[in-house]
Amino acid sequence: MNAQQDTKISARNVNVYYGEKHAIKDVSVEIADKTVTAFIGPSGCGKSTFLRCINRMNDTIDIARVTGDILIDGEDITDPRVDPVQLRAKVGMVFQKPNPFPKSIYDNVAYGPKIHGLARNKSDLDEIVERALRRGAIWDEVKDRLQEPGTGLSGGQQQRLCIARAVATEPEVLLMDEPCSALDPIATAQVEELIDELRQSYSVVIVTHSMQQAARVSQKTAFFHLGNMVEYGETDRIFTNPEDPRTESYISGRIG
Amino acid sequence: MSLTLPLLVIIVLAIVGSFLARRRALSVSGGDIRHLASLPKQHGLNAILSTVVPPLLAIIAWLMAARIMEYRGAAPLWVPLAIMALAVAGVVLSVVKVSNTFRARTASETWIKGLLIGASTIAILTTVGIVFSMLFETISFFRQYPWTEFFFSTNWSPNFRGNSDLGIIPLLWGTLYISFIALAFAVPTGLFAAIYLSEYAGPRIRGIVKPAIEILAGIPTIVYGLFALTTVGPFLRDYFAQPMGFGDSASSVMTAGLVMGIMLIPFVSSLSDDIINAVPQSMRDGSLGLGATKSETIRQVVVPAALPGIVGAVLLAASRAIGETMIVVLGAGAAARISLNPFEAMTTVTVKIVSQLTGDTDFASPETLVAFALGLTLFVITLGLNVLALYIVRRYREQYE
Numbered sequence: 097m098n099a100q101q102d103t104k105i106s107a108r109n110v111n112v113y114y115g116e117k118h119a120i121k122d123v124s125v126e127i128a129d130k131t132v133t134a135f136i137g138p139s140g141c142g143k144s145t146f147l148r149c150i151n152r153m154n155d156t157i158d159i160a161r162v163t164g165d166i167l168i169d170g171e172d173i174t175d176p177r178v179d180p181v182q183l184r185a186k187v188g189m190v191f192q193k194p195n196p197f198p199k200s201i202y203d204n205v206a207y208g209p210k211i212h213g214l215a216r217n218k219s220d221l222d223e224i225v226e227r228a229l230r231r232g233a234i235w236d237e238v239k240d241r242l243q244e245p246g247t248g249l250s251g252g253q254q255q256r257l258c259i260a261r262a263v264a265t266e267p268e269v270l271l272m273d274e275p276c277s278a279l280d281p282i283a284t285a286q287v288e289e290l291i292d293e294l295r296q297s298y299s300v301v302i303v304t305h306s307m308q309q310a311a312r313v314s315q316k317t318a319f320f321h322l323g324n325m326v327e328y329g330e331t332d333r334i335f336t337n338p339e340d341p342r343t344e345s346y347i348s349g350r351i352g
Numbered sequence: 353m354s355l356t357l358p359l360l361v362i363i364v365l366a367i368v369g370s371f372l373a374r375r376r377a378l379s380v381s382g383g384d385i386r387h388l389a390s391l392p393k394q395h396g397l398n399a400i401l402s403t404v405v406p407p408l409l410a411i412i413a414w415l416m417a418a419r420i421m422e423y424r425g426a427a428p429l430w431v432p433l434a435i436m437a438l439a440v441a442g443v444v445l446s447v448v449k450v451s452n453t454f455r456a457r458t459a460s461e462t463w464i465k466g467l468l469i470g471a472s473t474i475a476i477l478t479t480v481g482i483v484f485s486m487l488f489e490t491i492s493f494f495r496q497y498p499w500t501e502f503f504f505s506t507n508w509s510p511n512f513r514g515n516s517d518l519g520i521i522p523l524l525w526g527t528l529y530i531s532f533i534a535l536a537f538a539v540p541t542g543l544f545a546a547i548y549l550s551e552y553a554g555p556r557i558r559g560i561v562k563p564a565i566e567i568l569a570g571i572p573t574i575v576y577g578l579f580a581l582t583t584v585g586p587f588l589r590d591y592f593a594q595p596m597g598f599g600d601s602a603s604s605v606m607t608a609g610l611v612m613g614i615m616l617i618p619f620v621s622s623l624s625d626d627i628i629n630a631v632p633q634s635m636r637d638g639s640l641g642l643g644a645t646k647s648e649t650i651r652q653v654v655v656p657a658a659l660p661g662i663v664g665a666v667l668l669a670a671s672r673a674i675g676e677t678m679i680v681v682l683g684a685g686a687a688a689r690i691s692l693n694p695f696e697a698m699t700t701v702t703v704k705i706v707s708q709l710t711g712d713t714d715f716a717s718p719e720t721l722v723a724f725a726l727g728l729t730l731f732v733i734t735l736g737l738n739v740l741a742l743y744i745v746r747r748y749r750e751q752y753e
Contacts, residue, residue: 151641153640153641156636156640158554181643181644182643183643184640184641184642184643185643189637189642191638191641195632195635195637195638196638197638197653197656198657199656207639207642207652207653208642208644211642211643211644211652258638261642265642
C-alpha cells in the first residue's frame with residue numbers, strides 16, 4: 097500500500113566503523129515518507145547505529161567513522177558541508193531512556209523552537225508548545241502544571257514529553273531508538289498509539305527489540321543481523337512470509 | 353602509677369585474647385568450622401574489640417573526670433587497676449562466650465558500629481568545642497567593650513594603652529572586597545576551565561591539564577603571598593595603579609584578590625568538572641538531537657543541570673576566600689580602611705586576629721579579646737555561607753531528580 101509513496105530517505109552502501117569494529121556493513125535502504133519503518137534485530141546488530149547515521153548523531157562519537165551516502169529528499173547528508181545542527185532540526189530523535197531536561201515542562205518543549213528561532217513572540221511560543229504537547233498526547237495531563245519540572249513526570253509521561261519536544265521543532269523525519277523499552281505496558285500502548293498518529297505528518301523510523309511492537313506500529317520492517325541488513329519489506333510480509341532463513345529464525349525465536 | 357602499663361596490658365591481652373578465641377572456636381567446633389555460627393576469625397575480632405574498646409573508653413572518661421575535678425598529678429592506684437581489670441574481663445568474657453551458637457560476627461559488628469558513631473561524634477563535638485571556646489572569650493570581650501561600637505563603628509585603631517576603637521566594619525569591608533575580587537576572577541576562570549576540560553578536551557589533554565590545574569591547590573598560601581608581594585603587587589602598581597592615577601601602593605585589594613583568585617581556581621574547576629561530568633550523556637544527546645549546537649547544549653542544558661553543584665563549589669571557594677590570611681598580609685597590607693579604590697591597601701578580619709594576638713598579650717584587655725569576637729563573627733559568616741550552600745544544593749536536587 098505504500099509502494100507508490102515518495103521515498104524520504106535513501107541510504108546507499110552505508111558502512112560504519114567504531115574504531116576497528118565494522119558495525120554496519122554495506123546497508124542500502126529506501127525509507128518512505130509518511131510511513132512507520134521498524135528496524136528489528138538482536139542486540140548489537142547495528143540497528144541503533146544505523147538510526148544514528150540518519151541524523152549524524154555518530155558525529156558526536158570520536159571513534160565512529162561513516163562511509164556511503166544517505167540522501168534525505170535527494171540531499172546527501174553525509175557531505176561534510178552539511179551542518180549537522182541544521183540537519184537535526186529536520187530529523188528529530190527520541191531516545192531509549194526518557195531524557196527530559198532539568199527544566200519546566202514548558203521549557204522542555206520550548207527548547208527546540210527557541211534555539212531555532214521558530215517563535216516571534218511569547219504567544220507564538222505558547223501556541224507552538226501547546227500544539228506540540230497535544231501532538232505528544234500529553235497536553236491534557238500537563239496543561240495545568242506547565243511550570244513544573246519535566247523530570248517530575250512518570251516514565252511514560254516523560255517519554256511522551258520527549259516526543260512532544262522532538263515534534264516541536266517541526267521535523268520531517270522522526271527517529272525513535274527503542275522508545276518504549278523503559279516503559280510499562282500501559283505507557284507503551286499510549287506511545288504506540290501516538291506513533292501511529294505521527295505517521296500522518298512524518299516519516300517515522302523506529303528501532304525496537306519487540307517484534308510484536310514492530311508488527312503493531314510499522315508498515316515496513318527491516319531486519320538487521322550482525323551489521324547486515326538481511327531483509328527489508330512490508331511488515332506483514334516479513335512477519336508472515338520471510339524470504340531469508342535468518343529472518344525466519346529470528347522471528348520464530350531461534351536466534352537473537 | 354602511670355597509664356603506660358595499662359595500655360601495654362591492653363595490647364598484649366588483645367593479641368592473646370584473639371589467639372585464644374580462635375583456638376577455642378576451632379576446638380568447640382570439633383575441627384569442622386561449619387558447626388560454628390561465626391568463623392574463628394570473627395571470634396578473634398570480637399575478642400580484640402571487647403578487650404580494647406571498654407578500657408580505652410575508661411581511660412578517656414578518667415582523663416575528662418580528672419580535668420573537671422581539677423585533679424593534678426598521677427592517677428591514684430585504683431585507676432590503672434580498674435582499667436586493667438576491664439581489659440581482663442573483656443578477654444575472659446569473649447573467650448568464655450565462644451561456642452557453636454554464639455554469633456561473634458554480629459557482636460563484633462556492633463562494636464564497629466559503635467566506633468564509627470564515635471568517630472562522627474568527635475567531628476561534631478570538636479565544632480561545638482570551637483564555638484564554645486570562642487564564645488566565652490567573646491562574652492568577656494563584650495563585658496569590657498560595647499557591642500554597638502564593635503559592630504557599627506567604622507574605625508579600627510587598637511591602642512594597647514587603652515581607649516581603642518575596635519569597629520569591625522573596616523575589616524569586614526576589606527574581607528568582603530578582597531573575597532569579591534577573588535571570586536570574580538576565580539569563578540569564571542575556573543568554570544570555563546571545567547567546561548573546557550569536561551566537554552571539549554580530549555582524554556590526552558585532559559590527562560595533562562587537570563592535574564596541572566590541581567597543582568595550584570597544593571601550593572602553600574604563604575608562597576602565593578610571596579608571589580603577590582614580589583610580582584603581582586609591583587606589576588599592578590607600575591602598569592595600572594600609577595599610570596591611571598589610582599595611587600602608588602604595591603599592597604592593594606586588587607593584588608590580594610587576584611592572587612587569591614588564582615588560588616581558588618582549582619577549587620572551582622575541579623569540583624565543577626566532576627559535577628559537569630556527572631550530567632548524564634543522555635541530556636547532551638537529547639539537546640544535540642534537537643539541533644542545538646554544542647555551546648547551546650552546554651549553556652542551556654549541561655550547566656543548568658550542574659548548577660546546584662557549581663553553586664556549592666563557588667560557596668566553598670567563598671568560605672576559603674573569607675578565611676584566607678597569608679595572601680592578604682603579604683598582598684593587601686595591614687591597614688584597616690574603607691575605600692572603593694581597589695588599588696589601595698586594606699586588610700581583613702583574619703589578618704587583624706593574628707596581629708591582635710601576636711606579641712606581648714594578656715587575655716584580659718579588650719584589645720586582645722577582640723580577636724575572639726572577630727573569629728566568632730567570621731565563623732558565623734562562613735557557617736551561614738555553608739548552610740546557604742547546602743540549602744541551595746538540596747532545593748535543586750528535590751526539584752530535578
